[in-house]
Amino acid sequence: MRLHAVCARCGAALTAASGGTGHGATGGGGRWACPLHGEVQPCWRAIEASYEAFAEHLVLSRGLPTWIPWPLPPGWAVADFGCVGGEGEPARATFATCHGLTPEDGGVSLVVVTEEPGVGLGAHLADVPHSDPGRAAWDQPPALRLRLDGASVPLWPVPQTLVQGDDDRTVLAGEAQGRWLWVVVKPAEAVLGLVDRASLGDASGLGPELVAVTFGSPAED
Numbered sequence: 001m002r003l004h005a006v007c008a009r010c011g012a013a014l015t016a017a018s019g020g021t022g023h024g025a026t027g028g029g030g031r032w033a034c035p036l037h038g039e040v041q042p043c044w045r046a047i048e049a050s051y052e053a054f055a056e057h058l059v060l061s062r063g064l065p066t067w068i069p070w071p072l073p074p075g076w077a078v079a080d081f082g083c084v085g086g087e088g089e090p091a092r093a094t095f096a097t098c099h100g101l102t103p104e105d106g107g108v109s110l111v112v113v114t115e116e117p118g119v120g121l122g123a124h125l126a127d128v129p130h131s132d133p134g135r136a137a138w139d140q141p142p143a144l145r146l147r148l149d150g151a152s153v154p155l156w157p158v159p160q161t162l163v164q165g166d167d168d169r170t171v172l173a174g175e176a177q178g179r180w181l182w183v184v185v186k187p188a189e190a191v192l193g194l195v196d197r198a199s200l201g202d203a204s205g206l207g208p209e210l211v212a213v214t215f216g217s218p219a220e221d
């Protein structure tokens, strides 16, 4: 088992809920509790990013895309990922975090979340209080467009006033394939480098090409 159960809304490690077996993602029948949020559907997150863990993730997240920059630029790596759902239930959310270097900004991280309404994973990873992107974001023109599997998807900035804690990140939200799409870029100004350049692909559709993907820390340059 290379994935462990955490809370989608706060990231806390989950324990077996009373009456549940707390079995792993493939054990079936598990019921899980967060110390803060009570019984929740687990987010199965990689203990350590690896090809083998990602293969388990793709089984659990079947039916949902996992977006990563694609082609993955040289020196970039998939550092973290997870899926809400599984255990015989349809997946409701996925995320992947990729790290790499850009000429303008040095080390950059990019988190992409796809989720159904109300899951709260995107808000947690973006550190904003609302589980779904607020309407405030839609009152302005889109900040950028990302290419997702060849389609152009508009993304709106989540107002910086909603972003808690460490401010050095840009949070964007939009909709793709009928689900919320969250994009978190660190540092904040690195989002400018994404305009016109970023192209995301669904890792669940990659097949043998995944063998060439680096997992874990980005390669040293």
Ligand SMILES: [Zn+2]
Pocket (backbone or CB within 6 Å): 007, 008, 009, 010, 011, 012, 034, 035, 036, 037, 038
């Ligand atoms: Zn929680």
